[in-house]
Amino acid sequence: MRIAVMGTGGVGGYFGGRLAAAGHDVLFVARGRQLDALRAGGLRVLSPLGDVHIPEVQATDDPSGHAPADFVLFGVKLWDTASAAELVKPLLGPDTAVASFQNGVVKDDILRDVLGAEHVVGGVTYIAATIAEPGVIRHSGAMQKLVFGEYDGTSSPRVLAFRDACVDAGIDVEVSERIERAVWEKFVFLVGLSGTTTLARSPIGPIRANPRSRAFLHGVMDEVVQVARAQGVGLPADYADDRMAFVDTVPEGMTSSMHHDIERGNRLEVGWLSGDVVDRGAKHSVPTPNNRAIADMLSVHAGGHAAQGENNADRTGGRTA
Numbered sequence: 001m002r003i004a005v006m007g008t009g010g011v012g013g014y015f016g017g018r019l020a021a022a023g024h025d026v027l028f029v030a031r032g033r034q035l036d037a038l039r040a041g042g043l044r045v046l047s048p049l050g051d052v053h054i055p056e057v058q059a060t061d062d063p064s065g066h067a068p069a070d071f072v073l074f075g076v077k078l079w080d081t082a083s084a085a086e087l088v089k090p091l092l093g094p095d096t097a098v099a100s101f102q103n104g105v106v107k108d109d110i111l112r113d114v115l116g117a118e119h120v121v122g123g124v125t126y127i128a129a130t131i132a133e134p135g136v137i138r139h140s141g142a143m144q145k146l147v148f149g150e151y152d153g154t155s156s157p158r159v160l161a162f163r164d165a166c167v168d169a170g171i172d173v174e175v176s177e178r179i180e181r182a183v184w185e186k187f188v189f190l191v192g193l194s195g196t197t198t199l200a201r202s203p204i205g206p207i208r209a210n211p212r213s214r215a216f217l218h219g220v221m222d223e224v225v226q227v228a229r230a231q232g233v234g235l236p237a238d239y240a241d242d243r244m245a246f247v248d249t250v251p252e253g254m255t256s257s258m259h260h261d262i263e264r265g266n267r268l269e270v271g272w273l274s275g276d277v278v279d280r281g282a283k284h285s286v287p288t289p290n291n292r293a294i295a296d297m298l299s300v301h302a303g304g305h306a307a308q309g310e311n312n313a314d315r316t317g318g319r320t321a
């Protein structure tokens, strides 16, 4: 199958690299130094599960003129969603699926607006991967899972074909018949993990061990659960307890991509995570004081070093959707 990767960073580079190494036809959409490095030396993935080097990759910053893809793996930061969706339009054939493995719950609404609902397949990923240097993706730990599925729950040929390609490539994969719920399940955990690790600038171990920060983490996740339920997503009322039990099983050194971003002075996705929870809570009259604290305090850093002190008073970090 012909696969396109929109955004060759931690997520896109890792999974696209595995798929290309397994012999699949993969087009990598990238820009700047990442694109230059891919063209000059190919793509390297450094991983505890085995390194790969694909010396020659198909890489572009302009997909127009390339053949349509069967499946687009969408992996840009949330602020780039709408512009990156515009960029993939030329890759769409009548049955092309676009699955976003971004965090956040607004992503697929943006993709539907730009691309049409018929192209959008739901997705979520569990991995820790980052650009170590241009052309090189570093994967940490053993987790590398893709979950995806049609929003109507059907096992469509395009979803099954991508599942088979992932299995071939050694990717841990699950086709979900209730993908909306799967996306919210991850959102509950991710909003809790990203907000607390970034605010405390600490991995999860000390946060879950301290009774005050543990209670705060539970409160953050519970607010996401109550917002989801108010919107009609079928999570159990006590789902935050389930996620706390999960938190207790992860390595004490685990942290979030947003924690890495704040340490590097990068822009933060907080506006699309806790900030989005606050906005949805306001719409549904669900109190969200813990997420408000995260979003308001991290708004200081939301624009990254380049924008510190500017333009962040609205808590969104530049979120416009």
Ligand SMILES: NC(=O)C1=CN([C@@H]2O[C@H](COP(=O)(O)OP(=O)(O)OC[C@H]3O[C@@H](n4cnc5c(N)ncnc54)[C@H](OP(=O)(O)O)[C@@H]3O)[C@@H](O)[C@H]2O)C=CC1
Pocket: 006, 007, 008, 009, 010, 011, 012, 029, 030, 031, 032, 034, 061, 075, 076, 077, 078, 080, 083, 084, 087, 101, 102, 103, 104, 125, 126, 127, 128, 129, 130, 131, 257, 269
């Ligand atoms: N990294 C991780 O471990 C995980 C990340 N996620 C989520 O996945 C999403 C992607 O994260 P991650 O992979 O870390 O992000 P990265 O920043 O590592 O990768 C995104 C890449 O896409 C590029 N890009 C953005 N817009 C364009 C464009 N228009 N044309 C070409 N290239 C473009 C970026 O370029 P540039 O640098 O120039 O902006 C960057 O190289 C986020 O929503 C994140 O929360 C989810 C699970 C785990």
Ligand SMILES: CC(C)(CO)C(=O)C(=O)O
Pocket: 103, 125, 126, 127, 128, 190, 193, 194, 255, 256, 257, 258
């Ligand atoms: C929690 C984790 C590492 C799981 O994939 C993640 O999604 C992130 O930090 O962005």
